[in-house]
Amino acid sequence: MILKTEHLSHKYGSNWAIRDINMEITYPGVIGLLGSNGAGKSTTMNIICGALNQTEGDVYINGINLRQAPEDARKEIGFLPQVPPLYPDLTIDEYLIYCAELRMVSKDKIKSALEEAKERCGIAHFSSRLIKNLSGGYRQRVGIAQAIIHKPKLVVLDEPTNGLDPNQLIEARKLIREIAETHTILLSSHILSEISLLCKEIIMIESGRVVFSDSMDAFNNYVQAKSMLMRMDHPPSTTELLKINGINSVEFLTDKQVRVYFDGSHDDISVRLVEASVAGGWRLQEIHLDKGLLDDIFKQLSIQVAQ
Numbered sequence: 436m437i438l439k440t441e442h443l444s445h446k447y448g449s450n451w452a453i454r455d456i457n458m459e460i461t462y463p464g465v466i467g468l469l470g471s472n473g474a475g476k477s478t479t480m481n482i483i484c485g486a487l488n489q490t491e492g493d494v495y496i497n498g499i500n501l502r503q504a505p506e507d508a509r510k511e512i513g514f515l516p517q518v519p520p521l522y523p524d525l526t527i528d529e530y531l532i533y534c535a536e537l538r539m540v541s542k543d544k545i546k547s548a549l550e551e552a553k554e555r556c557g558i559a560h561f562s563s564r565l566i567k568n569l570s571g572g573y574r575q576r577v578g579i580a581q582a583i584i585h586k587p588k589l590v591v592l593d594e595p596t597n598g599l600d601p602n603q604l605i606e607a608r609k610l611i612r613e614i615a616e617t618h619t620i621l622l623s624s625h626i627l628s629e630i631s632l633l634c635k636e637i638i639m640i641e642s643g644r645v646v647f648s649d650s651m652d653a654f655n656n657y658v659q660a661k662s663m664l665m666r667m668d669h670p671p672s673t674t675e676l677l678k679i680n681g682i683n684s685v686e687f688l689t690d691k692q693v694r695v696y697f698d699g700s701h702d703d704i705s706v707r708l709v710e711a712s713v714a715g716g717w718r719l720q721e722i723h724l725d726k727g728l729l730d731d732i733f734k735q736l737s738i739q740v741a742q
């Protein structure tokens with residue numbers, strides 16, 4: 436068992452931020468913690484990493500109770516908080532050596548741990564560069580390097596891809612996948628597509644409670660798409676679209692983009708739409724499922740959980 440939380444609850448003042456969070460992670464890979472802003476992701480992660488003391492409940496890292504044996508448990512955790520704890524006036528080497536010492540890496544192993552972490556995160560060529568002179572993407576790599584320098588079993592990354600530009604995003608995802616080959620990663624995001632790109636398993640929280648915990652495939656089956664987005668050069672009229680079996684309403688977003696709402700299987704609907712496009716000369720350029728806004732998914736899940 437890499438991570439287990441039992442009845443984890445926390446309140447700030449008199450307000451519960453998380454309530455009765457139970458999770459068990461026994462497998463390697465990337466596990467996604469998905470939730471809208473304020474759902475309780477950071478609170479949960481801060482507690483798991485020992486940065487915040489929970490009001491109630493227990494955390495076990497690799498079977499060790501975090502409250503009872505914090506030093507032993509923390510050896511098995513690497514943490515990249517939402518705001519990376521970087522020291523801008525240190526060089527990468529100075530900073531990572533400091534982190535290794537904090538994580539109680541023995542003196543004779545610090546040099547090799549440093550080289551390995553830098554190598555894995557692609558920052559070896561920047562060893563003596565001051566952190567303040569690095570781009571956002573490289574700072575994030577240093578943040579990940581400090582989280583793995585002591586080779587923990589569990590690496591916790593709080594919204595690690597937030598604020599990165601498209602190229603940095605691709606690089607960061609690649610790095611996270613590589614790290615996941617040897618560590619279990621718990622990664623939070625409020626962006627469903629980000630989680631689905633990186634994670635095979637997903638834990639979803641809303642208003643401080645777990646509303647879904649299963650594989651990404653199960654999640655995709657669970658969250659049924661009810662609409663489809665289409666872009667065409669010569670779209671038909673609303674009346675024409677409504678004649679197609681299964682389509683129950685139509686919304687034009689622009690004069691070329693339309694969202695159709697349907698009942699039944701989306702495979703059947705897409706076949707019908709493509710056939711109608713060919714027959715009617717709509718010049719279909721794009722068609723894809725619209726999974727809906729994350730808020731709607733949360734609502735759908737919370738209603739099911741409450742029932």
Ligand SMILES: Nc1ncnc2c1ncn2[C@@H]1O[C@H](COP(=O)(O)OP(=O)(O)OP(=O)(O)O)[C@@H](O)[C@H]1O
Pocket residue numbers: 447448451452470471472473474475476477478479625
């Ligand atoms: N230090 C604090 N004092 C009081 N309330 C807090 C504090 N930190 C968080 N909260 C509240 O607890 C709830 C959960 O916040 P948390 O930051 O854990 O959510 P989150 O899912 O990480 O959101 P975000 O993605 O916006 O960081 C929110 O209602 C938030 O306002």
